[in-house]
Amino acid sequence: MLEIKGLKKSYDNHEVLKGVDLTVAPGEIVGLIGVNGAGKTTLTSIVAGLRTADEGEVTICGVDALKDPHASHTHLGLASQDVGLYPILTGWQNLDFFGRLVALRSQSRKRRIEEVADSLGLTDFLDKRVETLSGGQRRRLHAAVAMLHRPSVLLLDEPTVGADIQSRQKLLLEVRRFAAEGSAVVYATHYFPEVETLGGSVAILHEGRIVARGDCNSIISRYAAPSVELAFEGEVPTDLREFAKLKDQGSEDGQSLGRVVIPVRHPGKDLAGIIIDLGVEASRLRSVEFHQPSLETAFLRITRLENTGLAEEEFDAVT
Amino acid sequence: MRSLNNSLGRISAFWLNEFRRMRADPGQFFVIVMLPVLMVAALTPMALAVLRMKGHANANGAEQSVPGMVVLFSFTSTTILGGAFFREHLWNTWERLRASPALPFEIIVGKCGPVYVLSLCQLSVVWFVGITAFHLKISGSLITIAILNGFLSWATLGIGMALVALCRTIDQIGIIGNMGSMVLGGLSGAFMPIDLHSGMGMVARCSPLFWALSAYQSVIFDGKGILDNTFTFLLLFGFGAAGFLIGLMRFRMSDTKIGST
Numbered sequence: 309m310l311e312i313k314g315l316k317k318s319y320d321n322h323e324v325l326k327g328v329d330l331t332v333a334p335g336e337i338v339g340l341i342g343v344n345g346a347g348k349t350t351l352t353s354i355v356a357g358l359r360t361a362d363e364g365e366v367t368i369c370g371v372d373a374l375k376d377p378h379a380s381h382t383h384l385g386l387a388s389q390d391v392g393l394y395p396i397l398t399g400w401q402n403l404d405f406f407g408r409l410v411a412l413r414s415q416s417r418k419r420r421i422e423e424v425a426d427s428l429g430l431t432d433f434l435d436k437r438v439e440t441l442s443g444g445q446r447r448r449l450h451a452a453v454a455m456l457h458r459p460s461v462l463l464l465d466e467p468t469v470g471a472d473i474q475s476r477q478k479l480l481l482e483v484r485r486f487a488a489e490g491s492a493v494v495y496a497t498h499y500f501p502e503v504e505t506l507g508g509s510v511a512i513l514h515e516g517r518i519v520a521r522g523d524c525n526s527i528i529s530r531y532a533a534p535s536v537e538l539a540f541e542g543e544v545p546t547d548l549r550e551f552a553k554l555k556d557q558g559s560e561d562g563q564s565l566g567r568v569v570i571p572v573r574h575p576g577k578d579l580a581g582i583i584i585d586l587g588v589e590a591s592r593l594r595s596v597e598f599h600q601p602s603l604e605t606a607f608l609r610i611t612r613l614e615n616t617g618l619a620e621e622e623f624d625a626v627t
Numbered sequence: 628m629r630s631l632n633n634s635l636g637r638i639s640a641f642w643l644n645e646f647r648r649m650r651a652d653p654g655q656f657f658v659i660v661m662l663p664v665l666m667v668a669a670l671t672p673m674a675l676a677v678l679r680m681k682g683h684a685n686a687n688g689a690e691q692s693v694p695g696m697v698v699l700f701s702f703t704s705t706t707i708l709g710g711a712f713f714r715e716h717l718w719n720t721w722e723r724l725r726a727s728p729a730l731p732f733e734i735i736v737g738k739c740g741p742v743y744v745l746s747l748c749q750l751s752v753v754w755f756v757g758i759t760a761f762h763l764k765i766s767g768s769l770i771t772i773a774i775l776n777g778f779l780s781w782a783t784l785g786i787g788m789a790l791v792a793l794c795r796t797i798d799q800i801g802i803i804g805n806m807g808s809m810v811l812g813g814l815s816g817a818f819m820p821i822d823l824h825s826g827m828g829m830v831a832r833c834s835p836l837f838w839a840l841s842a843y844q845s846v847i848f849d850g851k852g853i854l855d856n857t858f859t860f861l862l863l864f865g866f867g868a869a870g871f872l873i874g875l876m877r878f879r880m881s882d883t884k885i886g887s888t
Contacts, residue, residue: 356725357726358722358725358726358881359881378728378730381726381727382728384726386726388723388726390719390722391719392718392719392720392723393718393719393720394644394648394718395718396651396652397644397648397651401644401647405643405644405647406723406727408636408637408639408640408643409637409640409724409727409729410727410728411636411637411728437651453723
C-alpha cells in the first residue's frame with residue numbers, strides 16, 4: 309500500500325535521508341521514531357508530495373507519488389506536525405470543506421463528519437469556531453480532517469504534540485480502529501510509549517536511514533534490557549557514576565536526590581552485586597526501581613550501536 | 628468527464644469556503660464599502676468646485692467623487708486576494724491543500740472567484756450609494772457601468788494575482804496594494820480630474836484605473852455606451868490577463884509565504 313525505496317533528500321550539503329526503504333501494509337501501523345532532526349518530517353513530507361525527493365521511489369496504492377502526486381493524494385490523509393485548520397470557521401465547516409475537496413458526496417460527507425467527530429469526542433464542539441477550541445480539541449480536529457475520507461494511507465506527524473492525556477488516548481484509540489479497518493498508518497513521533505500503546509510495528513529512523521524495522525515487541529525483546537533506577541541522598545556515588553558512564557546508559561540529575569539508571573541482565577542478581585560493591589555508600593540509597601525493557605531503551609541501544617558502527621557482539625563486549 | 632466534475636466540485640468547495648470565511652469576518656466587507664462611501668462624502672464638495680470650474684454647470688460633485696473612489700478602492704481586491712492566499716500559510720492549511728487532490732489552477736480559480744464577486748459587490752454598493760445618497764446623474768446606461776465594473780475588477784484581480792506570486796509576505800502585498808491604490812488612483816484622477824496634473828497624463832495611461840475612470844466619466848457626462856468603450860474593455864481585460872499571466876508564471880505551490888505581520 310505504501311512503498312518507499314531508496315529515498316534520498318539533501319538540504320544544501322546536508323543529507324537528511326540517505327536511502328530510506330519502508331513498506332507499510334494495509335492495516336499496519338508503523339511507529340516512525342527518531343530523534344529531532346532524524347528526518348521524520350522530511351520523509352512524511354515527501355510521501356505527501358510537499359517536498360521533492362532527490363532520488364528514490366514512493367508508491368501509494370500503486371500510484372507513483374513522486375511522478376503523479378495529485379493522483380496519490382486521493383489515497384492519502386495527512387496530519388502534519390502543525391495544526392492546519394481555519395480558526396475563524398467552525399469545526400464542522402473545516403471538516404465539510406476538506407471533505408468536499410476529497411470529493412465526499414453530500415450524504416456520505418455528513419455521515420463521515422458525524423462518525424469521526426463522535427469517535428474523536430468532537431461532537432459537542434463542531435459548531436464552535438476553531439479559535440475557541442482548546443489545544444487538545446484542535447489536535448483531534450486536525451487528525452479528524454486527515455481521517456475523514458478513509459484514506460488508504462494515513463500519515464500522522466507528531467499528532468499528539470501539546471495534546472492533553474484525554475485527547476491523546478482518544479486519538480490513539482481512533483488510529484488503532486482506523487488501521488483495523490484496513491488503512492496503512494505511519495505514525496511519526498518521539499513519544500515512545502504511544503508507539504507501544506498502538507501495538508504496531510516500529511521503524512527507527514536514525515541519521516537518514518531506517519536502522520531497525522519490525523514488530524514493536526520483537527524490537528524491544530531483541531534490543532532492550534531491563535534496568536534498575538537507584539536514588540541516593542546527595543550525589544550518586546562516584547564509582548557508580550563512573551560505572552554508569554562506562555556503560556554509557558545511565559543518567560542522573562545529581563541534586564539533592566541523585567538518580568542513576570543502570571541496564572542489567574538479571575535484575576535481582578545484578579542489583580545485589582551493585583549494593584555489595586557500593587559498600588558504605590549503600591547507606592545513602594533511598595529507593596530502588598525496576599524498569600521493564602521498553603522501546604525507549606531499545607531505541608537508545610540501537611542508535612548507539614549505529615553510532616559506534618560495531619556489530620552487536622562487539623558492542624556488548626565493549627560496554 | 629468525471630475528472631471535470633471533480634474539478635468543478637473542488638472549485639465550488641473553495642468558493643464556499645472563501646465565502647464562509649468572508650461571512651465569518653464581515654468587518655472586512657463593511658470597511659471596503661464604508662471607506663469609499665465616506666471618502667465620497669468628504670470629497671464631493673471639493674469635486675463640485677473643480678467640476679464647476681471646468682464648466683460642468685449642472686454637476687453636483689458626485690460625478691467626480693463616486694467614480695474616483697470606485698477606481699481607487701477597487702484596488703483593495705489585491706490585498707484581499709493576498710490575504711486569501713497568505714493566510715493559508717499563517718493557518719498551516721496551505722500544506723493541507725497541497726496534500727489534497729486539488730490542482731493549483733483549482734486553488735487559484737477557487738480563491739480568485741469569491742474575491743471577484745466581493746469586488747463587484749463593493750463597486751456596486753458604492754455606485755448605488757452614489758446614485759441614491761449623493762444624487763449622481765448618469766447620462767449613459769447602468770449596464771455599461773456594470774460591464775466596466777466587471778472589467779475593472781478583473782484587471783485589479785489580475786494585478787492581485789501577480790502580487791500574490793511575486794510577494795513573499797502579507798506585509799509586502801498589503802503595502803503594495805495600499806500604496807498602489809493611492810498612487811495609481813491619484814495619478815489616474817481619482818481625487819481630481821487628470822487634466823489638472825501637468826505631465827502626469829502619460830504615466831497615468833499605464834494604470835488600468837485611469838482607463839476605467841475615463842470610461843466611467845464618459846458614461847456619466849457624455850452618455851457613452853458599450854460600443855464606445857470597447858477599447859477600454861479590451862485594455863482592462865489586457866491588464867488583468869497580463870497580471871494573471873505573470874501570476875501563473877511565477878506562482879509556485881511550494882513557495883514559502885509569511886502570512887503574519
